[in-house]
Amino acid sequence: MSKEIEKTNEMQEYSNDKIELIKRTYAKGSTDDEFALLLELSKRYNLDPFKKQIFYIPGTGVLVSHAGLIHIAHQSGYWAGMKTLIITKTGEEVYVVDDNKNISGAVCYIYRKDWNEPLVHAVSFQEYIKPSRTGYPGAWERMPQTMIKKVAEAGALRRAFDLGGLYIEEEMDTYTVYDEQEENIEEGEEKETKVQKKSSAPNVYLARLYSNIQAFSKKYEKKEQDVAKYLEKKIGKEMENFNTNDIKKAIEILKQLIEKEKAKEKQKDFEIVVEEPVNKTNNDEIKEWQKKLEETFADLGSGKDGK
Missing domain, CATH: 1.20.58 (Methane Monooxygenase Hydroxylase; Chain G, domain 1)
Known part of the structure; x- marks a missing residue:
């Protein structure tokens, strides 16, 4: 977490009744440790579970929403806006395309008050698209441009405001909560348990x-x-x-x-x-x-x- 965010953060405090309500609604099925992590992250980043800025998905873990990431960026005091464009198959950057088959990816430009140049982060459409398997059109089929833009913005916001480890649901077929490169596990047996949980966890499919x-x-x-x-x-x-x-x-x-x-x-x-x-x-x-x-x-x- 960046220092400027930590300085402006006001720690969220909840009554016992509200804590129980959060666990029953936005953290249903979580273990004690997972729920404690949700509360800790909500306090550290000043995220509101009742606005679904942070929540828990069974089998995946604690996630933040797209709005939650933008909230963190705003409260830093360095937010100066962002611009997100669709990348066409010919390499053009446009706000929207008429034909969804022409989507190659998306690029997000993040501007900060203390930077002269924006941070640029691009993602590939094919790496993230998740077609529906039920016979009903899913979000990626109904609004693919919105979905890939969200993914690009999430990655850009993480890089621009030092938010490693905070992922949105739209990314979760690519990233997992139990990322071996980011875990700091001392005991080999504990690491094996985590890896097993990673391989058997259904991620966002549940x-x-x-x-x-x-x-x-x-x-x-x-x-x-x-x-x-x-x-x-x-x-x-x-x-x-x-x-x-x-x-x-x-x-x-x-x-x-x-x-x-x-x-x-x-x-x-x-x-x-x-x-x-x-x-x-x-x-x-x-x-x-x-x-x-x-x-x-x-x-x-x-x-x-x-x-």
């Missing part, structure tokens, strides 16, 4: 699974708790204990549920489309039959009169 469950439940009018319990029953463990393979299996199961619901919708559409013309045809046929019967009876009647 949060994405939660998001997919919410989307599925909303679209098909299901209860989120029921869907979550169904997945837990299929996998054989509670969701907060899912590893990467468990999450992949859960996503496949969710895909199957989506296909079943889509099939039901198609069946309904088929019934609606088919019923109307069949009924209309039947009505026309009945009228035609009635007309023919009336003509036949009329002819038969005329025949009798002729006899």
